[in-house]
Amino acid sequence: MTMTTNAPSSLNDWLIKLSSIEIPAMQYTLYQMAHLQSKSDDISIRDLSLLIRHDPLLTLKLIRYQQSQRRAVQMKDVNTIEHVLLMVGVGGFFHKFGSTESVETQLQQKPEALSGIRKIISRSYLAARIAESLSSQRHDIDPIEVTTASLLHDLAEILLWLSMPELAQKITYLLLNNPSCRSYEAQKQILGFTGNELQTKLALHWHLPSLLTHLMDEKYTNEPRVRTVTIATSTARHLTNHWQNPALPDDYQNIADLLSCDLDHAYSLIRNVCIKAAHEWEWFSVLPVATQIPQQ
Template identity: 40%
Template structure:
């Protein structure tokens, strides 16, 4: 268990690349259940399972990238396509010895496991929001937007899995100094931000360029990037309840993305009752 910062970004990349990244216990259990009856495995059901787990998602994307070579005109950017490209049996052979986050953090104390599970839960909620809005916007590929939101905070999850004392230290700084920018707390502790580590990991694992772009807030004006970024923001700001002072701005920005009012955003989130006719599925006059 790492308790000190590494000297450079390459060292962080090597740490995460050379160790089998742990997945959620429920992911491992469900994959083992599917492996026991390969003939009945549904690729779409398998993809839905993978898309609930940020680390399993990135492991599958990294696994498939060298495989498609020059045969395809574009990168594999969805999990269902990755599973089909790999083939069901080779997929299960490759991922036959999964290690779990719960096992990895067994000796690190309850705060470490709670910390990483909270971040993963936040990523899952962000992915759900992003997918729902992408469908609303008639996005050409809503799964790409879902993956972008799910993986937006991947480096933070990986640091908590491999170096929980450093994750806790960042958290303590932010609690002690509520106005401190999270990037500053990360730099103070790690020497780098989570985002800087993440960009390097994307390059090292040859993740699809499209996904790298969707994860990158530098492209914030792109509607698809905005979709993913706002979903991450909403999940983060609402993670401790719906009273965060930043939420009204989120409702406004989400409303602009979806071309609806902030009140309609709150209704879609279940924070305000839907108008009677809309709630019972009838069209308004």
């Protein structure tokens, strides 16, 4: 296993290190928050939730805050951004999170890390959009829960770029130089464990809602809702490499199996999601996946 000086030596040490990070938000998210705050008398919970759902870091920050404020009499987990905002309130949200630091400020001396984290956050948003589309076609009991789980699925990777970007870069280089290497294999080689293992431990350590933790755990892919999250995040990951990624045909087949549709429909669904997501490229300063779509 390749390690870097001062890197945590065990999974427990990683939990301690990542739990000590001050969670930032994307600068564009903060710009949009300031814009909404300037007309706070005219905005709704939905307006605010649509903003937050672009940013997995702010989503994490909001959910962790709600969990820390949870009262003993609250028997049911709150699993979506909108439900958390209903409890916090619009005014309470701006009061608590209005002074959040930006990712760009935290990484201003590390341009490669900033570029890396923007790509992962953009990918997480695309995964959430794919999950939303799959859930809608499946007539899921609550598509927003699945969408939120997909947005948060790769938080461990995002936090790695924040805290130890040199290790994140080693994983990236390993994957680039070994096309047949899978992400979990590269993570295990560099870190000693997979991102999903760290993600699951973090979710438990932070007392994130049990349903979200379950939906993000790839051990339960026999369940359709967990499989939706896994397929959405896998497809988004493969798309961000390039549209001809050799793993994508398996993703389309998994989508076809999940939705009981043909491969053409699965491909069209992903293509349409990517085109819609491309309209929001400014949020992440990342070239949209849709620019790589091959001509029909």
